[in-house]
């Protein structure tokens with residue numbers, strides 16, 4: 068379990084950028100590649116998220132992992148989740164998930180019951196008190212919303228597209244275990260229409276939708292088989308994104 072609370076102002080883990088001063092006629096010629104600037108930016112956002120999660124979870128007397136488990140369970144209702152699913156969704160070990168769930172049981176925020184789907188399996192569900200606390204912990208990342216609003220509508224669409232590409236790659240590398248994204252869903256039909264506002268189609272709800280509606284964590288997601296996923300990805304990339312002017 069990660070017990071080391073980060074300091075919001077601590078940046079020692081960030082990779083250093085090359086010095087701007089140097090012998091070169093134009094110092095920017097020797098400066099670091101754009102990839103490194105993006106990496107540093109992502110690290111800064113990650114640091115802010117980690118710091119905020121410690122702060123918010125701490126106010127509830129929870130660790131961030133415990134807070135994340137409550138936020139995860141809030142959408143599961145009475146069916147709850149198995150311990151292995153909790154660990155997979157949070158990309159933590161089974162032992163870490165088990166420790167956190169045990170603490171939450173002791174705090175009367177979650178309970179272990181027989182799974183309604185499989186009587187032999189144990190499901191973890193929220194107690195009434197846990198539902199109240201979960202509603203608060205689920206919004207701990209909302210502080211970032213006003214920073215996203217700093218982006219224009221077109222920038223938001225391009226940013227979302229970039230995130231989808233990065234998360235898909237992380238998933239392929241096994242570094243993100245669960246990503247219920249449209250681009251990997253069997254209901255996704257990319258670029259089916261010529262309408263730049265709504266080029267895609269969701270076969271589940273039989274409706275067209277745009278790049279700005281692409282989901283990263285859809286509850287109705289069903290994974291496409293590898294061949295369909297490959298075809299859809301190619302088709303999705305075949306068109307440039309369709310950001311609309313502000």
Ligand code: SF4
Nearest residue numbers: 249252254255269285
């Ligand atoms: S079911 Fe959800 S993830 Fe799948 S295409 Fe529709 S909106 Fe996207």
